[in-house]
Amino acid sequence: MRRFSDLIDRLVYTRSRNAKVKLIADYLRATPDPDRGWALASLTGQLDLAAVKPALVKALIEERVDPELFRMSRNYVGDLAETCSLLWPEPPGRPTPVVVPPLGEVVETLKALPRGQGAATMTTLMDRLDVPGRYALIKLATGALRIGISARLAKTAFAQAFDVDVEEVEEIWHGLVPPYLPLFQWGEGHIERPRYDDIPVFRPFMLAHPLEDGAVDLTDYAAEWKWDGIRVQIARAGGETRLFSRTGDDITNSFPEVAEAMPIDAVLDGELLVRGTAQGNSAASFNALQQRLGRKAVSGAMLRDFPAFVRLYDVLYDGAQDLRGQPWTERRERLEAMMARLPGERFDLSGLIVAGDFAQLAALREGARDASIEGLMLKRRDSLYSAGRKVGLWYKWKRDPLVVDCVMMYAQRGSGKRSSFYSDYTFGCWSEDGTLLPVGKAYSGFTDAELKMLDGFVRNNTVAKFGPVREVTKSLVLEVAFDSVHRSKRHKSGVAMRFPRISRIRTDKPAEEADTLETLAKLITDPV
Known part of the structure; x- marks a missing residue:
């Protein structure tokens, strides 16, 4: 636990992205299992300790200090964990040196507690730890790190630590569970990379560069609207369907009707939208979609009033066949043929824009103020589906704000x-x-x-x-x-x-x- 608290403390005071990656990578190399796996789960937001919530921590500190002092301090400091770790009174007669349990033991102890029964255990741990240790414990237990570390950055640190491709890490991530023992065995070269062919796992998205200046040749590039929803990936395998956000978060529970409607094994790339009230294939504004975002459970009224669908851009897999190595034109033909197998209520195709030249395309973009259009996408016709942003392949040309x-x-x-x-x-x-x-x-x-x-x-x-x-x-x-x-x-x-x-x-x-x-x-x- 002391090593983990030192990592968190150093990350808080480190602004450089590269320096943060190095700190995490050094920690993952030097720390034994399962501690490093639990730390990685915490950094990527995959650790859920149901017994400890912020309200419990707040109740514990208010039993030990004046609640008004806590309120004023919390208001000034701006962070619950930092405030509580500083205000927590040192227990009388605490032995020196303090014996701090390893991170894995702390996690397993908290995981075994029933929901809402963590008060006594948290009190014992808080009494045994110093200020940085208490801060790290509260962050760990409540799942609210907020220290400037994204899940992607933590995975990048793992890739750097063990000299593997971060995109390979992404492709197996959703088949893993903490504390990720197979992941570390692969990283250290003890086993081959795990395979999860019968599980719908996330594949990294291909992204676009902003079109800053100049034009592109429309004989080399295809144009389509950039729809104003959220980019999603629909993956079906082994009889299960999952929806992933652009960052790889599983959002299936927020949009169950889309997952249930997916009839074929495939991995598709598209824009998640809410159906508009007008006739045809209209999409409502992002404001309508926002009513659905972030909900772990969706009511019948939500499903009725804000019906979701996906406007498809691309196909990555058709069954077990990986299409990412094929050019965009071939993938587009495959996707168009696939549409007959998909229910129109939940899936439609993002149409291509016909323009005689770039000047005409620019005029179309300038005149587009539809509620669900954010701008244009320009895709090189021979582009393979490459993870991340590759120069010269895809461009996004957003409307002027x-x-x-x-x-x-x-x-x-x-x-x-x-x-x-x-x-x-x-x-x-x-x-x-x-x-x-x-x-x-x-x-x-x-x-x-x-x-x-x-x-x-x-x-x-x-x-x-x-x-x-x-x-x-x-x-x-x-x-x-x-x-x-x-x-x-x-x-x-x-x-x-x-x-x-x-x-x-x-x-x-x-x-x-x-x-x-x-x-x-x-x-x-x-x-x-």
Whole structure:
């Protein structure tokens, strides 16, 4: 446990991606089984210890320190684990040196506990650990690391540690279970790479580079719309179907109707969308899809009101045949032929765009403000399906963002390295009666220097406090860029932005000259 807590402590204070990868790789090489496997499970979000939730940790610390002191400290620090690890009182008469159990023993102990029965065990462990150890324990137990480590980065570190291809790691990942003993045996060369042919496993996506400048020759590239949903992979094998997000997360339970409708063994690449209300193959806005995202269980009403389907782009496997080594034109023909075997209610084909030349294609892109279109995709006709971004093969040509001027209303501290800064901003537009109503929230788009300026503004202009939220004077105008705006019954303003980010701080503009809800409403492309 001490080695794991040292790793977490060092990762928290390391900003460089390459340095983080090296830290994890060194740890995985030097740490024995099963500790390193449990650490990898924690770093990739695959460790679920049902007995310990944040509410339990909060109850434990409030038994030992003044709850008001905890609340104020938590509000200032911005992180539950850091606050509790610092405030936890040292037990009287604790022996020196402290004997710290190994990580594997801690995990197995917590895994064996019934749900909600972790208080006594957590108390014992917290008493035995120092501040870094308590911090690592809480992060581990609650599954809320938030230390700037993605699952992909952790897998990349494993690949670097054992000199294997990270894409090979991805291809077997969903057939593995913690603490990943076969994975480490393969990495160390003791066994061949595990195979999971009878399990629907994730295959890394082929991704696109942004088309920054210049044109492409349409004799070499095919064009299709870039639909505004979420990229998914549908994999069926061994009588089971799974849906994976672009990052390899299993989202099958959120969209059971799509998984149940998959009738053939294959691996397909497409865009997950919600069916629109208009006739034909229309797709609703991303706002409709958002009602379904992140739900572990989906109600009958959700299935009825927001029916999901997949607009297919590509085919990676047809049965057991791997098609990724074939050019795009051949895979496209295979996919078109496959459509007759797929139910039209849940699957349709992303059509190709016919344009005489690049100038005509650019005009089509410029005129596309459909609620479910994000831009264009340009795919080289002879491109193989290669994992990751390969230069010159696929391009994404997104619509230019929309921009409005809003007024900052509220701010909240960020997490991780931003936990000391007010970096999450809620902003609004003016209604007809002169009321400022929230229209969005953003925490990106600004530089480090601008973050310090915004943080200083919040601290110097706070007029009310609501727990961790600060209300500020309605005096700072933010130019907000966003991809689209949609009607929303959940927001008092009646609108919701898609991908808002701060594009400029308008210190030159009076707040009363910021945009109105009427201006924003004119940008809505949702079908009535």
